[in-house]
Amino acid sequence: MDAYLRRIGAPGRPEHPNAEALRDLQLRHLRSVPFENLSIHLREEIVLAEKHLLDKIVSAGRGGFCYELNGAFAVLLRGLGFRVGHLQARVYGDDGRLGIPYDHMALLVETEDGAGRWLADVGFGDHAHHPLAFDLREDQPDPAGTFRIVPAREHRRGHGQDGDLVVLRDGRPRYLLEPRPREPADFRAGAWWHSTSPESHFTRSLICSRLGEDGRITLSGRRLATTRGGERYEETLPDDEAVLRAYRDHFGIRLDRLPPDPREEGDGPGRTAGPSAGG
Template identity: 35%
Template sequence: MTTTPGWDGEQLDLDAYLHRIGFDGDPAPTLAALRALHRGHVTSIPFENLEIMLGRGVPLDLASVQDKLVRRRRGGYCFEHTRLFAAALERLGFGFTALTGRVSMGSENKFRPATHALLRVETADDERAWLCDVGFGAGPLEPLEFVDGATATQGGGWRYRLERLGTLDGRVPHVAWWSLFQAPAPGTADGWVDRHNFTETPSFPIDYEVGNHFVATHPRSPFSARPYVQRYAADVHHALDDLTLTTSRPDGSTDKRELSPSELPAVLADVFDIVLDASDAARLVASVEASGR
């Protein structure tokens, strides 16, 4: 098994991380453990970009990430989630390659920047490789086998499919592209949607630093202008996009509610398990109010 270097697994407070995600099994680098780690992580640690809304940076060093996501029980977006999960896998002896993807969400003809982080993982007891995507905010619950045509129905009926796209219709020759599909698309009752595309080219912590800087600071980044928060479970997906709260289910049914800025702190606590202190709660409300939403 191979692991891209530099993920600081030795610095991880492993006991605290395993407690945070509710893992109480054997942490040996097996397929069963990988499934349990993945499921625990995606259902315990929410997706959120609130530090950007609060006018602060998003550091990716492991000490900062585990302080935020583990000790302070906050959430993060894909670079933070994958940075933490990679450190845990490295510490436990899994082999993996860090990858970077381009979020598409059905926009097949729009070539977007590489701003999504995910992992190709190997275990000690199984010859197959596995796609682990803990930082998207909408599953999957467990790893998908890293093979063309792999499909999975998970939890209450969330569906995922992995496809090898050849060379992206010839536009990028000699590079094998993959796409992860999901049904239904988050927040809709639609069928399959291509969620993101990626190659097997290895990425490293410094590559995630570059993508993270774009996501956190660029005016065209979807996460630099409004709150975006998600919480995912086996039977429900909650998403806060600006002031719209959407609850989606595996059967494609959705409920939407428009919030006022003053409701945000309570909704974050009650729905997403994100508790802001009084200062940050007031700051977030003021930030959203000042934007004119």
């Protein structure tokens, strides 16, 4: 737990597992541990066992996608005294269609201060910076926008069963959430599908992104996007060495080869870095 807290820049263990501590831990996690799918393209196995998650995120300084990030965050929270459950969700695409069952993992967290239940999520990329009050059905302002959790039966799209919830951001549906807690093993099929199916956006794109002080920092293949002073800047990195430096300097990820970008024609296995890369 202490090594994990150092990984996310926390000064130490919180005195109490309360709502304030949860809010601080989620924000630190988003700013320190990147949302990334590099393992899929480096042909590294996706394993959701606790030890493997901690080895990857804490010891190896890597990130992951939702199952890995929220899976590891759940281990940290439990170790600090929070009560944590795993929730399954289906993500709305840009066309309004839902993804597969177990498309996404989110966390239901209870704190010791009686502040209610919280929807914590460090694995959805550009999403809420702070935990959302799970039982509140009103607007919840957040630096990333205005969020609202509504019963699925009241949402205009009409998806879901009785008791299901829709998480909205600025009025647009983000994901359909089933409130019944699940076991981490239940998400293995979803993780396998997303890491192997040609229909998964994770197999068709390369992404590494984290929350910065001014906004998100995102490396997608060779294209680096940063936000400074409220302005977004994009650049195409000139060569492999520059891409490896970007992984190291912006995300703390040290690679000896680049993951192949499926959008680039002729990409084969990950390329080996030059002798000066990753120094």
